[in-house]
Amino acid sequence: MSRIGKLPIKVPENVNINLHESELTVKGTFGTLKLSIPDNIVVDNNDNILSVTLKNETRNIRALHGLYRTLINNMVIGVSEQFTIILELKGVGYRATVQGKEIILNLGYSHPVIIEIPDTISVEVIQNTTINLKSCNKELLGLFAANIRAWRRPEPYKGKGILYKNEQIVRKAGKSAK
Template sequence: MSRIGRKEIIIPKNIEVIINQSEIFVKGNKGTLYYKVSELIEIGRQNNVIKLTKKKKTQKAQAIHGLSRSIINNMIHGVSKGFEKKLVIQGVGYRSQMEEKNLILNMGYSHPVKIEPPKDINIKVENNTNIFISGINKETVGQIAAKIRSVRPPEPYKGKGIRYENETVKRKVGKAGK
């Protein structure tokens, strides 16, 4: 049984939620998000509380029940407070910079890597080594952060590369010299 799907979603005062059959629109001070819920799930609203229920007791409905609740909850959190990911670059000669809205990464390759963010994502660079990614959609913020990290993931011997702020990299011992 989905315990997450049974939890109620409380709507804050400054958020406007419009439910139209299986479509949900969430509008807040940071922007607007839209989601189409599966036919297996029914959305109910009473005052400032949203509750999701399954129409059928199938395994597919069970899986989508908790997923839909999490997505709607993240939408409400995103339009009110937003989401942010922080990346840190470690390594000699590795740096990043902003060129208009594009992120330019110099990561030891023969060419700089250029990343163009979607229109609803903001990227800021601080000290050439700290990258801040923010936006209202949790999925796209995480996807862009993963795309930037995949340019040069942290390697286990010296720990060089791009990592999330609180990520720990298990270090390996190099080969023993004679």
Template sequence: MSRIGKKEIIIPNNVKIEIDELKISTEGPNGKLSYSIPKFIVLEHINNRLKVKTTSNEKKIQALYGLYRSIINNMVLGVSQRFEKKLIISGVGYRSYLEGNRLVLNLGYSHPIYIETPENISIEVENNTNILVSGIDKQLVGETAAKIRSMRPPEPYKGKGIKYANESIKRKVGKAGK
């Protein structure tokens, strides 16, 4: 049995959950999410708690048990309180700004990089070097932040590039001269 899968999901008062046969929908103050559930996952909704169970003790099913519990928990958290990732751009001349619904990055290349903002995701730029990616879908927020970071990952010598706010870059010593 999965240790994570055994934990109950506590549902806040401002979140509504609808469970169909193979689908769960959550609705809260920040929006609405839905997700398809396989046949081997059973959900029990009692008062303000949700319990995830399996129909089989097969090893493959048990491996996915905790995953589906985490996905459902992230849905509940997302519609009640948004997820966000903060990115920091460091480097001389590196900057970013919003142009309509797309992010424009100047990262030392010969051309600017344009990144379209996905639906249900909001991107904010503070003082040209701080980017805040937020939304209700944890996977999409992380994916968007990773896509932005991949345009110029931080390098180990001077630390130039795009990094997460809580990320620490291991610095290397430069070339030693005589």
């Protein structure tokens, strides 16, 4: 049995959980998330404590036990608290602005980079170089942050690029003179 899969999930009072056949719906103050659960995984709700168990123990189903427990836990945390990712722009002239449902990045290219913001993600730009991303869906939030970061990955010589907050870049020495 999975060590992570057998841990109970505590559900806050402001979160409603609805399990209909194999569809789990989690509704809270910050949104609603849905997840379809395989037939061999059982989710029980007893006094606002969720437990994830298995019907039969095949190798493939045991591999999914901890995964689905973690996905459900992330859904509960997301709709009650929200997840936050902070990106920092480091480089001369690097800046970001939000216009409507688009984020516009100036990253040293000859053109500005325009990225469409998904509906479930809120974006806030602080001092042109710090981007706060918030969402109840952890998977979508991480994917969107990775898409922004892909435009200028941190480089090891000068440390320029788009970094996660508190990320340490391993720096390399430049060319050595003769």
